[in-house]
Amino acid sequence: MVDRDTLPLQYGPWALITGASAHTQPLPGTGEAYAHQLARQGFNLVLIARNAQHLNLLAETLHNKYGIQTRTVCVDLTDPDLWHTLKPQTIDLDIGLMVLNATYTASGEFFDVSIDAKQQAIEINCTRTVEFIESFGASMKSRGRGAIVIVSSIAATYGQRNYSMYGAIKAFQQNLGEAIWSEFRQHGIDVITALPGPIKNANFRRIKTHKQFFAFGVEPADVASISLAHLGKGPSVRISAFAHGIFWLQRCLPRRIIVAVVERYIGWLYRS
Template sequence: MSSAFTQHVRRQYGPWAVVTGASDGIGRAFAIELARHGLNLVLVARREPQLVALAGELQRTHGIRARVLAFDLAQPDSAVRLDAACDDIDVGLLVAAAGFGTSGPLLSSALAEERSMLSVNCDAVLAQCWWFGQRLRRRGRGGVVLMSSLLAFQGTPRAAHYAATKAYIQSLAEGLRIEWAPHGVDVIACAPGPIASGFAQRANMVMNGADRPATVAQATLRALGRRGTVRPGLLSKLLGWSLATLPRWVQVRVIGQVMGGMTAHQQDSSTRAVGGPPAGA
């Protein structure tokens, strides 16, 4: 990363960034990348030991300040608590990387789990955008990164509800990008494909060609303020290009075949977590 880019990140999105889902995967990669550019961090997830270890590592390596907030974003008051915990600092960037999903037939899943996913992936993100959007509008500059998905652009058999939550995030990001531009606030939807972050093991899925979380974080940060959607990773780009000109019903069938291959070893009577533990842990 160039010195000029680092200065831009600090000026536009510093001095503090909030990263949810920071204990693992893409959230952790964003935290590391932002620390490299000198931003102080509020690290949010359920697993406190992992957050404390990451905070200590980033403080030693990059000389930043880090604040650990360990709570469950599935709770209805989580966004209010998060906002209150940041009252004494100047937050310029929100990276809403926490989330989880399910794979397999919807009728084989537990309704409570599906509703919890809806709360974390959609309701919690909406509340975070509202609370931190107020802050960013007042300060006249900043940024928001929302985690969409390769699956957000069409219905996806065997991940129907997970894909629907990501479609919500994609649409929300596209709309907020235009709404908040006059306030100096950049919004981007990050829509990666498979990521090598323990995803396959936790999801009980077979995935080939997975990208590194660092690739996602770096590409997204580079695109923030320049594009509305970024598709990090070869598979996400390839499928995006190849499906774009097809009728939507064909897109659904093609992506269903892709998901079917990833979950072919599962029994139809079971579901598996996609994207990590609930609330992004």
């Protein structure tokens, strides 16, 4: 059953989600969690991701469960023809809410990560973020209403060994999101940047200490619900006890200590 909310009336009838299909049973992805929560509130959905099988299955599930309309766009965000594929699928839609959730992590020691992987991380997390906001944000501005959710990370707020690119691109997203939150309010557009701690998703099944890790992790559904609930309330929101703990440590300790603490934690997490 659909719990019709005021958000579609406030922002517009369609929502768009990037990175919508990544999941491994029984763990849903963050994009999938956003899809279910927005569909439950009555939004029709444009779902964008690379995996056509997962994407189409999710769209069918959402339609059958909530009675909403869906459009799927199976595309890699690094595809140079991305906008030629995407624009015809969305040009006739009043997209009132956009969730920028797709991400790519180029992890490893800086010199061990290829320049191609570094550039791909920048393209997906930085360039495409700007392009989506430029394209769909302009339409929101012309209508005088809209909402944008940028899924960043608490890792945006500190340097992290072996994840230098990840922290850097997430910091870009955080600073961009907080800046346009200030700019876009005058146009009737709400912006929120989510800063979750470690998320309990399929990526961390690869970690040998994933059971201990999950004790610190946050559910994808909580990332979605908390960030959506904070639309219109502020530029960014920290999600999970881990994220709040990092925030308070940063208020009390020098940054070199924070970097060292995170390095020890990551070393414990990935210990062999």
